[in-house]
Amino acid sequence: xxxxxxxxxxxxxxxxxxxxxxxxxxxxxxxxxxxxxxxxxxxxxxxxxxxxxxxxxxxxxxxxxxxxxxxxxxxxxxxxxxxxxxxxxxxxxxxxxxxxxxxxxxxxxxxxxxxxxxxxxxxxxxxxxxxxxxxxxxxxxxxxxxxxxxxxxxxxxxxxxxxxxxxxxxxxxxxxxxxxxxxxxxxxxxxxxxxxxxxxxxxxxxxxxxxxxxxxxxxxxxxxxxxxxxxxxxxxxxxxxxxxxxxxxxxxxxxxxxxxxxxxxxxxxxxxxxxxxxxxxxxxxxxxxxxxxxxxxxxxxxxxxxxxxxxxxxxxxxxxxxxxxxxxxxxxxxxxxxxxxxxxxxxxxxxxxxxxxxxxxx
Numbered sequence: 001x002x003x004x005x006x007x008x009x010x011x012x013x014x015x016x017x018x019x020x021x022x023x024x025x026x027x028x029x030x031x032x033x034x035x036x037x038x039x040x041x042x043x044x045x046x047x048x049x050x051x052x053x054x055x056x057x058x059x060x061x062x063x064x065x066x067x068x069x070x071x072x073x074x075x076x077x078x079x080x081x082x083x084x085x086x087x088x089x090x091x092x093x094x095x096x097x098x099x100x101x102x103x104x105x106x107x108x109x110x111x112x113x114x115x116x117x118x119x120x121x122x123x124x125x126x127x128x129x130x131x132x133x134x135x136x137x138x139x140x141x142x143x144x145x146x147x148x149x150x151x152x153x154x155x156x157x158x159x160x161x162x163x164x165x166x167x168x169x170x171x172x173x174x175x176x177x178x179x180x181x182x183x184x185x186x187x188x189x190x191x192x193x194x195x196x197x198x199x200x201x202x203x204x205x206x207x208x209x210x211x212x213x214x215x216x217x218x219x220x221x222x223x224x225x226x227x228x229x230x231x232x233x234x235x236x237x238x239x240x241x242x243x244x245x246x247x248x249x250x251x252x253x254x255x256x257x258x259x260x261x262x263x264x265x266x267x268x269x270x271x272x273x274x275x276x277x278x279x280x281x282x283x284x285x286x287x288x289x290x291x292x293x294x295x296x297x298x299x300x301x302x303x304x305x306x307x308x309x310x311x312x313x314x315x316x317x318x319x320x321x322x323x324x325x326x327x328x329x330x331x332x333x334x335x336x337x338x339x340x341x342x343x344x345x346x347x348x349x350x351x352x353x354x355x356x357x358x359x360x361x362x
Contacts, residue, residue, distance in 0.1 A: 029045075029046060029049075029225070029243075029244050029245030029246070029289075030045065030046040030047060030049045030051055030166065030167035030242070030243075030244040030245065031043075031044070031045050031046070031047075031167060031241070031242060031243045031244065031255065031259060032044040032045070032047050032167045032168060032170075032171045032241065032242045032259075033239055033240070033241040033242075033259040033260065033262065033263040034171045034174075034175060034239065034240055034241075034263075034273050035237070035238075035239055035263065035268035036175050036178045036179060036231070036238040036239060036240055037237065037238065038268050038272075039175065039272045039273045039274065040268040040269065040270050040271070040272060040273070041171075041270040041271055041272070041273050041276055042239070042262065042263045042266065042268050042270055043259065043262060043263070043270070044167070044168070044276070045167075046167065046280055046282065047166060047167045047168040047171075047276065047279075047280075048149060048166050048167075048168055048278045048279060048280055048282075048283050049166060049167070049244075049280060049281070049282035049283065049287060050149060050164045050165070050166060050282060050283060050284075050285065050286045050287060051164065051165060051166060051167070051224055051227075051244045051245065051286065051287055052157075052159050052163060052164060052165075052221060052223045052224035052286060052287075052288070053150075053152075053157055053163065053164070053165040053170070053219060053224070053227065054157045054159075054219030054220055054221045054224045054227050055092075055115045055156065055157040055217065055218065055219030055220065055227075056157065056165070056170060056217055056218075056219040056227050056228075056229055057120075057152060057154070057155065057156060057157030057163070057165075057219070058111050058112065058115060058120055058155070058156065058157060058217060058219075059170070059173055059174065059177065059216065059217050059229060060138050060141070060142060060150075060152060060155075060173060061111065061120055061123060061124065061138065061155040061156070062108065062111065062112060062177070062184075062187070063141060063145075063173060063176065063177055063181075064127065064134065064137050064138050064141050065104070065108065065123060065127050066177075066180075066181045066184055067141065068127045069104075070181075073127070074104055074126065074127055075104070076103065076104050076105040076108075077103055077104070077105065078103070078104045078126065079101050079102070079103065079104075079126075079334075080101065080102045080103070080104055080107045080119075080122050080123055080126045081099065081100070081101050081122065081126070082096045082097065082098055082099065082100040082101070082102075082118065082122050083098060083121070083122060083125055084098045085121060085125070085131065086098075086118045086119070086121040086122040086125065087118055088118075089117040089118045089120075089121055089156065089158070090117060090158065091117065092114065092115050092116055092117060093116050093117050093118040093119075094110060094114065094116045094118055094119055094195075095118070096118060096119075096333060096338065097338065097339040098339070099337070099338075099339050100333050100337055100338045100339065101333065101334045101337035102119075102122075102331075102332070102333055102334060103334065104123070104126065105331075106330070106331040106332060106333075107119050107122065107123050107126075107331075108123070108187055109187060109190060109193050109329065109331035110193060110331050111123060112187050112188060112190070112217060113190050113192060113193045113200060113201075113202050113203075113331070114193065114200045115203065115217075115218070115219070117156040117157075117158060120154075120155040120156035120157075121154070121155060121156060123155065124154075124155040131154075131155070134155060135152055135153060135154060135155065138152045138155065139151060139152055142169070142173075145172055145173060145176050146172055146274060147165070147169035147172050147173060148169070149164070149165065149166045149168070149169055149278075149283070150164065150165040150166065150169040150170075151163065151164055151165075157219055157221070158221075159221050159223050159224075164286045167242040167244055168273070168276060170229055170242045170244075171240060171242050171273060172273060172274075173229075174216055174229050174231065174240040174242070175240060175273065177216070178231060178238055178240065185214065185215065188214065188215025188216040188217065188231070189207060189213075189214040189215050190202060190207075190328075190329060191207055191208050191326035191327045191328065192326040192327065192328040192329075193328050193329055193330070193331040193332075194328040194329070194330055194331070194332070195330075195331065195332030195333070196330065196332045196335075197332070199326075199328050200328075201326045201328075202326065203218040203249070204216070204217070204218050204228065204230065204253075205249065205250070205253040205314065205319070206230055206232070206253055206256060206257060206260075206319065208322040208326065209314075209319045209320055209321065209322050210232060210257050210260065210318055210319050210320075211232075211234065211318070212232040212233050212234040212260075212264065213230065213231070213232045213260070214231050214232060214233055214238075215229075215230070215231040216229045216230060216231050216240070217229050218249075218252070222289075222290040222293050222294035223287075223288045223289065223290045223293075224244065224245065224287075224289070225244070225245040225246055225247060225289050225292070225293045226245075226246040226247065226248055226249060226251065226252040226293075227243065227244045227245070227246070227252065228241075228242075228243045228246070228252040228253070228256050229241070229242050229243075230243075230256040230259075230260060232260045232264060234264050237264065239260055239263040239264055241256050241259040241260050241263070243255045243256050243259065245287070245289055247292070247293065247298065247301070247302070248301070248302045249302075250313055250314050250315070253314055253316070253319060254314055254315050254316040254319070255316075257314075257316040257318040257319050258316055258318065260318075261318045
């Protein structure tokens with residue numbers, strides 16, 4: 001479907017009622033909203049359609065890491081070391097050199113705010129002992145949660161054969177994160193981080209702009225479009241939403257806001273998430289919408305969706321301006337562990353320990 005048509009449909013039948021929800025390829029892309037406390041599905045559409053998770057994969061990475069912390073295998077003070085494999089990951093990334101060290105606490109903050117692919121691999125290697133072991137644990141945890149249509153091949157969401165999920169499975173994961181690990185909810189609601197050198201705002205445009213917004217994660221690759229898992233709490237009631245395949249940062253925020261508002265202002269009388277039966281097309285292969293998302297026309301439309309200051313224009317009436325700079329928390333490398341270069345000779349030095357240099361007579 002052309003990008004212009006995708007924009008025009010954003011507020012047309014955003015969600016269907018549970019009773020009337022019927023699969024149709026002409027309707028919006030996968031989406032779902034669920035009451036965390038009751039597990040009731042308030043609205044859903046194409047919830048079982050296979051999709052590339054992109055950086056929403058990092059929610060699974062966080063879940064497996066939180067389990068390891070609870071089991072006593074690691075702690076928030078554990079040291080995460082940047083390996084060459086981690087440093088070689090494509091952007092988005094922190095560009096830390098091999099040998100750089102962070103606490104697991106800082107690494108998790110960077111993972112969930114900056115969505116750094118190098119940090120995701122470094123966490124996986126630290127928690128799992130090896131990247132392969134960690135990915136195996138991710139998949140085991142997904143199976144134990146009942147994520148029946150998900151599989152992961154890495155902890156950062158970079159696309160590849162065998163990396164897929166559904167809106168329904170991501171809702172299962174989001175509910176589990178909120179229920180099982182309430183002590184770590186603050187990681188998902190950070191407005192931004194600072195490394196001591198640079199500040200990074202959260203890509204989730206609802207935080208600080210939608211009443212009650214308190215997480216969780218965004219993701220984007222050409223093949224998946226703009227994805228977002230969101231949570232919000234009002235009057236002691238928490239709901240989570242999943243939006244897959246939006247055509248821009250603003251679109252995924254707008255649809256997420258409308259889903260959350262619907263859930264928070266209506267009763268939760270739908271089926272339980274764990275009893276929702278598979279339906280619809282797209283369950284045998286993973287959707288790829290690269291042609292719609294990554295073409296010159298689509299990029300131009302997204303560029304026109306920003307104001308003169310470069311800020312994304314948001315259309316949902318439930319999103320308001322923050323009115324202040326995002327509040328950031330520190331999340332950076334442990335001082336003295338970043339490899340540096342000797343300015344005069346251009347020789348690498350690790351942790352400020354000089355490397356021997358030839359004498360002038362040589």
